[in-house]
Amino acid sequence: MQPTDIRQPDYFHKVVDCQWACPAHTPVPEYIRLIAxxxxxxxxxxxxxxxxxxxxxxxxxxxxxEPACRRGRVEDEPVAICRLKRVAADNKGEVAHMxxxxxxxKNGKRVACIGAGPASLTVARDxxxxxxxxxxxDGEAKGGGMIRTQIPRFRLPExxxxxxxxxILAYEPVTHFGKRVDSLKAVxxxxxxxxxxxxxxxxxxxxxxxxxxxAGANVHIGIxxxxxxxxxxxxxxxxxxxxxxxxxxxxxxxxxxxxLGGEDVKVVVRSGFDEMKASPWEKEDAQHEGIPILNFxxxxxxxxxxxxxxxxxxxxMGWVEKxxxxxxxxxxxxxxxxxxxxVLMAVGQENSFPWIERDIGMEFNKWNxxxxxxxxFQSSIPNVFFGGDSAFGPxxxxxxxxxxxxxxxxxxxxxxxxxxxxxxxxxxxxxSTKMGIHEWSYDNxxxxxxxxxxxxxxxxxxxxxxxxxxxxxxxPLLGYKEAxxxxxxxxxxxxxxxxxxxCDACVDICPMDCITFTENGEETELRERLNAPxxxxxxxxxxxxxxxxxxxxxxxxxxxxxxxxxxERCPTGAWDMQQFYLEMTHAxxxxxxxxxxxxxxxxxxx
Amino acid sequence: MTYIAKPSxxxxxxxxNSVGFxxxxxxxxxxxxxxxxxxxxxxASIIQACFEIDLEPHRLAKFxxxxxxxxxxxxxxxxAHGFNAVHGRMPSVLTGANIAxxxxxxxxxxxxxDSASIGLGQFCHAVRRGVNMTYICENNxxxxxxxxxxxxxxxxxxxxxxxxxxxxxxxDLVMLALQLGATYVGRSFSGDKHxxxxxxxxxxxxxxxxxxxxxxxxxxxxxxxxSTKSFDYVREHxxxxxxxxVITPRAPITADYKAGELKEVVQHDGSILRLRKxxxxxxxxxxxxxxxxxxxxASEGEIVTGLLYVDPDxxxxxxxxxxxxxxxxxxxxxxxxxxxxxxxKINDSxx
Ligand SMILES: Cc1cc2nc3c(=O)[nH]c(=O)nc-3n(C[C@H](O)[C@H](O)[C@H](O)COP(=O)(O)OP(=O)(O)OC[C@H]3O[C@@H](n4cnc5c(N)ncnc54)[C@H](O)[C@@H]3O)c2cc1C
Ligand SMILES: Cc1ncc(C[n+]2csc(CCOP(=O)(O)OP(=O)(O)O)c2C)c(N)n1
Ligand code: SF4
Ligand code: SF4
Ligand code: SF4
Ligand SMILES: [Mg+2]
Numbered sequence: 001m002q003p004t005d006i007r008q009p010d011y012f013h014k015v016v017d018c019q020w021a022c023p024a025h026t027p028v029p030e031y032i033r034l035i036a037x038x039x040x041x042x043x044x045x046x047x048x049x050x051x052x053x054x055x056x057x058x059x060x061x062x063x064x065x066e067p068a069c070r071r072g073r074v075e076d077e078p079v080a081i082c083r084l085k086r087v088a089a090d091n092k093g094e095v096a097h098m099x100x101x102x103x104x105x106k107n108g109k110r111v112a113c114i115g116a117g118p119a120s121l122t123v124a125r126d127x128x129x130x131x132x133x134x135x136x137x138d139g140e141a142k143g144g145g146m147i148r149t150q151i152p153r154f155r156l157p158e159x160x161x162x163x164x165x166x167x168i169l170a171y172e173p174v175t176h177f178g179k180r181v182d183s184l185k186a187v188x189x190x191x192x193x194x195x196x197x198x199x200x201x202x203x204x205x206x207x208x209x210x211x212x213x214x215a216g217a218n219v220h221i222g223i224x225x226x227x228x229x230x231x232x233x234x235x236x237x238x239x240x241x242x243x244x245x246x247x248x249x250x251x252x253x254x255x256x257x258x259x260l261g262g263e264d265v266k267v268v269v270r271s272g273f274d275e276m277k278a279s280p281w282e283k284e285d286a287q288h289e290g291i292p293i294l295n296f297x298x299x300x301x302x303x304x305x306x307x308x309x310x311x312x313x314x315x316x317m318g319w320v321e322k323x324x325x326x327x328x329x330x331x332x333x334x335x336x337x338x339x340x341x342x343v344l345m346a347v348g349q350e351n352s353f354p355w356i357e358r359d360i361g362m363e364f365n366k367w368n369x370x371x372x373x374x375x376x377f378q379s380s381i382p383n384v385f386f387g388g389d390s391a392f393g394p395x396x397x398x399x400x401x402x403x404x405x406x407x408x409x410x411x412x413x414x415x416x417x418x419x420x421x422x423x424x425x426x427x428x429x430x431x432s433t434k435m436g437i438h439e440w441s442y443d444n445x446x447x448x449x450x451x452x453x454x455x456x457x458x459x460x461x462x463x464x465x466x467x468x469x470x471x472x473x474x475x476p477l478l479g480y481k482e483a484x485x486x487x488x489x490x491x492x493x494x495x496x497x498x499x500x501x502x503c504d505a506c507v508d509i510c511p512m513d514c515i516t517f518t519e520n521g522e523e524t525e526l527r528e529r530l531n532a533p534x535x536x537x538x539x540x541x542x543x544x545x546x547x548x549x550x551x552x553x554x555x556x557x558x559x560x561x562x563x564x565x566x567x568e569r570c571p572t573g574a575w576d577m578q579q580f581y582l583e584m585t586h587a588x589x590x591x592x593x594x595x596x597x598x599x600x601x602x603x604x605x606x
Numbered sequence: 607m608t609y610i611a612k613p614s615x616x617x618x619x620x621x622x623n624s625v626g627f628x629x630x631x632x633x634x635x636x637x638x639x640x641x642x643x644x645x646x647x648x649x650a651s652i653i654q655a656c657f658e659i660d661l662e663p664h665r666l667a668k669f670x671x672x673x674x675x676x677x678x679x680x681x682x683x684x685x686a687h688g689f690n691a692v693h694g695r696m697p698s699v700l701t702g703a704n705i706a707x708x709x710x711x712x713x714x715x716x717x718x719x720d721s722a723s724i725g726l727g728q729f730c731h732a733v734r735r736g737v738n739m740t741y742i743c744e745n746n747x748x749x750x751x752x753x754x755x756x757x758x759x760x761x762x763x764x765x766x767x768x769x770x771x772x773x774x775x776x777x778d779l780v781m782l783a784l785q786l787g788a789t790y791v792g793r794s795f796s797g798d799k800h801x802x803x804x805x806x807x808x809x810x811x812x813x814x815x816x817x818x819x820x821x822x823x824x825x826x827x828x829x830x831x832x833s834t835k836s837f838d839y840v841r842e843h844x845x846x847x848x849x850x851x852v853i854t855p856r857a858p859i860t861a862d863y864k865a866g867e868l869k870e871v872v873q874h875d876g877s878i879l880r881l882r883k884x885x886x887x888x889x890x891x892x893x894x895x896x897x898x899x900x901x902x903x904a905s906e907g908e909i910v911t912g913l914l915y916v917d918p919d920x921x922x923x924x925x926x927x928x929x930x931x932x933x934x935x936x937x938x939x940x941x942x943x944x945x946x947x948x949x950x951k952i953n954d955s956x957x
Binding site for chain 1: 609610611612613614615616617618619620630640641642643644646647649650796797799823825829837838841
């Protein structure tokens with residue numbers, strides 16, 4: 001193998017599994033350490049800079065970081081990264097003064113954001129401090145998009161949404177709320193320098209089954225029903241409710257039903273339990289609230305009597321092997337009838353752009369979606385950009401934020417006459433954490449605690465009111481303990497071959513058998529003859545050369561605890577524990593990566 | 607040394623041996639030696655060897671004297687029995703324990719100062735008696751613990767850290783052990799676990815006195831240019847006469863070698879030492895030839911390593927003393943105190 005080029009930002013970035021997996025590349029371990037140090041405001045600001053909505057995301061994020069977290073590979077469960085974010089948000093105190101100042105001078109450029117969901121709000125936040133005049137349009141009366149209209153209040157109190165949306169409104173964009181845009185042509189005609197479309201994926205899929213017309217009064221589209229609940233147009237539902245669908249929307253529908261008078265609420269899914277789209281924790285929370293999940297039932301017909309819904313008829317499904325592929329097919333068993341008073345259909349969401357004229361030169365693909373560049377978010381009309389659910393279909397908040405950052409970078413490049421394809425590199429720094437012979441500026445003693453559970457409000461109280469937030473969040477002590485579970489994956493093991501004397505001290509001490517000194521070889525073969533086989537191919541082998549014996553140092557990054565013991569046992573300092581800090585470059589840096597914004601840590605003099 | 611304990615978390619593929627332990631279960635407390643000390647690598651090799659021969663930790667008895675090397679039994683096989691004797695007196699304490707409880711596996715760990723200076727007499731007598739033990743000398747050529755004075759194994763002409771030259775002749779413990787009748791003798795290097803681990807495995811399964819001299823650089827006081835016990839010097843002058851695999855009685859035997867390439871030595875407990883020759887004219891079962899070869903190579907400045915001598919049919923101290931088969935400490939009053947009639951018989955014979 002070639003020696004590893006650790007100057008490539010991606011190399012160590014990949015080692016920080018959580019940050020790499022986060023669409024917005026939030027510097028997770030840094031904020032977790034700040035939480036442990038009770039520096040909640042600083043922890044919040046690291047998040048705010050990267051992901052714009054820490055309080056919201058700390059309660060609702062899809063958390064792609066957690067399945068990626070290294071801790072989940074060395075013991076049972078990952079660090080509760082998401083809920084730690086909430087600890088920062090809950091305890092931060094005043095932070096407005098830490099945010100970038102309002103632009104003192106406008107730059108004369110006008111940008112329109114259509115939709116006020118997380119994608120648009122991110123674009124606005126990134127561009128406003130740079131002096132852009134940003135106009136935000138939304139059909140609703142308040143900003144927040146689906147965060148406000150869809151996510152039920154028992155998961156996300158409205159006060160949290162208000163607070164974090166207001167941080168952006170404080171930069172004084174021109175808001176056109178309560179105003180649906182029904183023509184892109186008209187917006188283009190207003191002469192904006194750039195337009196960002198962040199209108200989401202607003203249409204809930206309909207099943208259109210027999211009996212739906214007759215029983216229609218009690219058959220609802222999930223996302224429409226949820227927004228009616230959010231706006232308090234709806235405050236009750238029948239006693240017996242069937243929710244169709246296995247995604248997160250279905251979970252929100254069933255749990256909301258339990259709070260609006262539903263006593264016998266069931267989720268019915270076409271596939272098996274494991275194939276359901278909902279996150280494991282959402283399924284768990286639903287079951288905890290006494291909601292059974294019935295699998296392998298495909299809805300066939302709504303039954304009704306005297307124009308009133310009586311139930312749903314289902315075909316029984318099962319997996320069959322066909323040409324080596326697994327397929328869901330009817331089993332041929334008799335149909336199943338389940339009685340109910342109301343049905344909520346949560347079987348998917350779609351984009352819909354009836355308001356974009358097809359004669360304005362915008363290219364659409366075969367699925368009738370606008371053609372959007374995956375890196376620049378530019379459409380075929382050069383000054384029109386897309387992001388969030390409207391760009392590539394429904395995803396989640398953190399992806400909407402990541403898109404927003406990228407689109408803002410593009411808009412800024414575009415309006416300053418630069419090439420939108422030249423993406424600015426991230427800002428990267430490396431700093432030794434060595435403070436003494438065996439003292440580091442991070443806590444290298446690995447906690448053996450198992451993942452802490454977030455305390456919850458008891459069902460009797462939680463199910464009585466849709467506005468009672470069901471999770472209480474970690475208190476500072478639990479937050480500290482959970483934070484200590486983080487392995488500090490950003491504190492990198494950096495190896496200097498020429499000063500290594502090959503004494504094996506690091507090999508002997510390493511609890512995870514990460515390090516091997518051996519003859520070089522081809523990667524697949526090398527991976528198998530390391531001290532512990534390196535079978536996780538998604539994780540790199542760090543190869544160091546320059547050794548006197550001509551061998552190489554090969555370190556499997558996979559399950560390294562970042563405990564620093566290798567560096568503590570190294571007699572020559574060939575190993576050092578260096579903090580790698582990577583920050584994404586947002587709009588306005590003109591190709592100059594950001595400087596470290598966090599407080600520098602003291603480093604011992606050499 | 608480090609402040610934090612080694613976390614108990616381990617690699618997901620960590621295996622268990624046939625007695626149910628992982629290699630990590632054979633660890634001890636965290637080492638307090640200098641970072642990079644060769645002795646720590648020897649501890650790691652002992653851990654690996656005990657794991658591989660499926661040793662139940664409570665069957666091991668560890669003994670040592672005084673020195674950095676003698677501190678190491680605290681850093682491996684935590685649950686084993688242990689005794690830390692005074693300087694140079696480890697062999698007699700071990701001998702006493704072995705007399706009383708011969709069924710344990712005896713491991714003595716010592717340093718070149720502990721064995722070749724203050725404890726030289728003790729070393730010699732334990733070897734010539736054939737105590738059933740594995741004796742490992744962690745040889746760094748200095749008194750590490752007392753800050754780097756030359757020890758008796760330091761080569762003539764070797765330089766101290768500040769430049770002083772050693773004027774005295776070196777004692778070669780391997781030669782001594784061979785002359786005194788040790789029945790399993792090896793030399794190795796702390797930086798070569800592929801060689802050291804099988805040597806320790808073979809020694810632990812050997813019946814009789816096993817002696818292994820392990821060159822183990824002292825990074826604090828004897829790892830500079832001019833020293834003959836530094837990592838660089840040993841790597842440059844290391845001449846292995848053979849490579850060995852140890853096949854424990856429990857492991858299935860797989861033969862994948864050409865005839866004549868390998869020599870197999872079956873030990874008393876059924877373990878097989880499979881020796882692959884690196885040096886054509888070296889015969890590890892010929893004591894006198896070994897002595898000659900070692901003397902010749904020593905004069906050329908080479909460090910001969912590998913399994914240097916083995917007598918698989920050796921006897922031990924208990925055979926010589928003709929002790930009863932039962933462990934002495936398990937004998938009860940009934941066996942130890944003669945009956946009245948037996949006493950009368952004795953008295954009668956004296957009348
Ligand atoms: C029930 C449900 C629960 C969810 N739960 C989570 C969760 O827990 N975590 C998570 O990460 N994600 C969740 N999501 C997904 C998440 O809400 C979206 O992915 C995210 O809000 C998308 O952001 P966006 O900015 O692209 O658009 P949206 O948030 O959809 O915002 C689009 C905005 O544009 C406005 N708009 C649309 N068309 C027009 C127009 N023509 N003129 C003016 N305004 C217009 C809409 O009114 C809306 O306010 C959930 C989704 C649903 C349906
Ligand atoms: C009776 C007695 N004499 C002297 C000492 C001082 N002393 C402690 S360790 C040591 C030498 C140890 O050398 P070695 O056995 O080579 O161990 P190393 O530290 O090199 O591993 C000496 C002389 C002592 N502890 N006890
Ligand atoms: S242990 Fe910490 S730094 Fe490592 S992946 Fe998990 S949260 Fe991130
Ligand atoms: S930091 Fe070093 S000693 Fe600790 S697990 Fe990683 S490689 Fe091993
Ligand atoms: S002084 Fe030498 S022998 Fe003792 S611990 Fe330090 S390096 Fe090892
Ligand atoms: Mg010594």
